[in-house]
Amino acid sequence: MTAGDALQRLGEFSAVIDARSESEYAEDRLPGAVNWPSLNDAERALVGTEYKQVSPFAARKRGAALVARNIATHIERDAMDKPKDWQPLVYCWRGGQRSGALATVLAQIGFRVHLLEGGYREYRRAVIAALEALPPRLDLRVVCGTTGSGKSRLLQRLETLGVQVLDLERLANHRGSVLGLVPGQPQPGQKQFESRLWDALRRFDPARPVIVESESRKVGDLRVPDQLILRMRAAPCIRLDLALEARVELLLQDYDFFVKDTPAFCARLDALRVLRGHETVNRWQAEARAGGHAQVVRELLVSHYDPVYLQSMKRNFIGFEAPQLTLAWDGSPAALEAAAQRIAAL
Helix, strand or coil, rough: CCCCHHHCCCCCCEEEEHHHHHHHHHCCCCCCEEECCCHHHHHHHHHHHHHHCCCHHHHHHHHHHHHHHHCCCCCCCCCCCCCCCCCCCEEECCHHHHHHHHHHHHHHHHHHHHHHHHCHHHHHHHHHHHHHHHHCEEEEEEECCCCCCHHHHHHHHHHHHHHHHHHHHHHHHCCCCCCCCCCCCCCCCCHHHHHHHHHHHCCCCCCCCEEECCCEEEEEEEEEEEEHHHHHHCEEEEEECCCHHHHHHHHHHCCCCHHHHHHHHHHHHHHHHHCCCHHHHHCCCCCCCCCHHHHHHHHHHHHHHHHHHHHHHHCCCCCCCCCCCEECCCCCCHHHHHHHHHHCCC
């Protein structure tokens, strides 16, 4: 099955099985794929060494024995309870021996197996092409608002109301600022981020608006594809306003892990030394250690985040100066609900 056909029918398969090693799977995979390695990382290294140091024939024998043993384990562990009409899509790096061996055994059992032609490599090419083609088709509306104004909370509420939402920070596992990486929750790699993004974009109805937050070109360490950034910057804006003290309170709630772990907060502030200077950052760290997290957050907003954000928005987003809709709220659930309902009415 070609990559194009497989990706259009992705939701029709009973399962998507990645026959590559665990490290290849961890780097990126098709949405929803499970990992049934025909050879794990250590086994691939063993076969590769034997290929170079002994002979290709000896390596193929070694590989065949390992693959057969692994396939038997996968079937005993994961396929014994599958009905006869179970229809998996199987792939490896290039749609070659690793996925072919697994697909052959499953087909001999009687399952209707589909093999992805060209494997992950063709899938990756299709994703790159789609990330160029899909964004220009979308009717984007960009939620603009200074740091801490509640943009992420608004997106979450809109999603529960059935509004189409593209949450880039959730896909990137990052909250979009120097403080945005949540401790213990690393970002995905660039390829996996793009797979998540493609999976989200392909599900949108082009006839309905898609709400997205006003992100920069990078979310943490991950780069937003060029066509999506261009489309976002040309889209109408929806402005969300929240008073300074309410923003401080909201950020203390959303980043409560930094309040509980002051050393981690101070370590993250070190990233601002080049922009703000050692004296300022040292003072902020001292205030945080003394329990003055709110004061540090207030100063970060007034002296760093707000000026940088407003300058960037004016320079990059065409609709920022004349927003389609301006929503002021006070930080309460009722006010957030009212703002969400107004956007949903669009």
